[in-house]
Amino acid sequence: MNRISIKSYAKINLGLDVLGTLPNGYHTLKMIMQTITLNDNLSFEKRKDNKIILKTNLPYLPVNEKNIVYQAIRLFMDTMHISSGIYCTVSKHIPVAAGMAGGSGNAAAALKAMDALFGTKLSDKELAEMGVKLGADVPYCLMGNTALAEGIGDVLTPLPAPPKAKVLIVKPSVSVSTKDVYTNLVLDENTKHPDIDACIKALEDGSLKNLCDNLGNVLEDVTIKLHPCIADIKTKMLEFGADGSLMSGSGPSVFGLYADENKANAAYEYFKATSEYGHNTFLCDFT
Numbered sequence: 001m002n003r004i005s006i007k008s009y010a011k012i013n014l015g016l017d018v019l020g021t022l023p024n025g026y027h028t029l030k031m032i033m034q035t036i037t038l039n040d041n042l043s044f045e046k047r048k049d050n051k052i053i054l055k056t057n058l059p060y061l062p063v064n065e066k067n068i069v070y071q072a073i074r075l076f077m078d079t080m081h082i083s084s085g086i087y088c089t090v091s092k093h094i095p096v097a098a099g100m101a102g103g104s105g106n107a108a109a110a111l112k113a114m115d116a117l118f119g120t121k122l123s124d125k126e127l128a129e130m131g132v133k134l135g136a137d138v139p140y141c142l143m144g145n146t147a148l149a150e151g152i153g154d155v156l157t158p159l160p161a162p163p164k165a166k167v168l169i170v171k172p173s174v175s176v177s178t179k180d181v182y183t184n185l186v187l188d189e190n191t192k193h194p195d196i197d198a199c200i201k202a203l204e205d206g207s208l209k210n211l212c213d214n215l216g217n218v219l220e221d222v223t224i225k226l227h228p229c230i231a232d233i234k235t236k237m238l239e240f241g242a243d244g245s246l247m248s249g250s251g252p253s254v255f256g257l258y259a260d261e262n263k264a265n266a267a268y269e270y271f272k273a274t275s276e277y278g279h280n281t282f283l284c285d286f287t
Contacts, residue, residue: 003045004117008109009144009287010038010100012167012255013283015199018185018215022152026136027182031149031197032159035141035287036167039105040092044113047085049080068103072110072134080120095171095280099249101137108141128154144234145287148200159200162286163208166264167238169282170271172251174227178245181250184198193218206261212244223251230254240267
């Protein structure tokens, strides 16, 4: 095999809680992660020299060692002692810095593609151990679908898939620093923690209503103080009949879950037509 193409899926958080801070600065987390059908496309081709050549469809993205796909390729090649070169193209559709693990998903896809391209047949565990060196979300992105993520996000337990629903994504044109959000997060007796266990029970029961009633993200209040438009988008989604709405990750993307496809389509058309927030809008499904 000399060439391979692979899709990299976006994720949303059906629940996100921060339990504490570790001495190394990482946070201990309890999250429910879910991949959706919004995806990037990556292709990889072997080169005769030992160079890594990276191209993307977004001119502002780096194409050197500052790009996480480049880092994933280099890490794989160094770990597996591969001397061949790689030509990689990344076609981005997932918004950048949106709280949907676009970069981490790309890194996971790169590791999977390299494993297939060079026939190294690494186990899921071996790929995850490599992936966590690139970022805490990468092991989950290797796994995909529905999962409970604990530790720093790398301790994963598969969960039942959520009931069928349309997923509306709105990403406003504001920039969110994940570091700033975590820096401003205060964990004390007044912190409102989401009920992750109730979300898990809703998934086990197959109840979209109970899942939507318990959606929660401990980072949401922090990011909304910095960017009030996130709260406005949530309110508008609910006005258009969303069964539940939540910010994903550290933001700024907001998702709405719709059991009624007609309501989802109407909301999608509204957000696509209005430029109030200068946003990207997508209508997706769970994977």
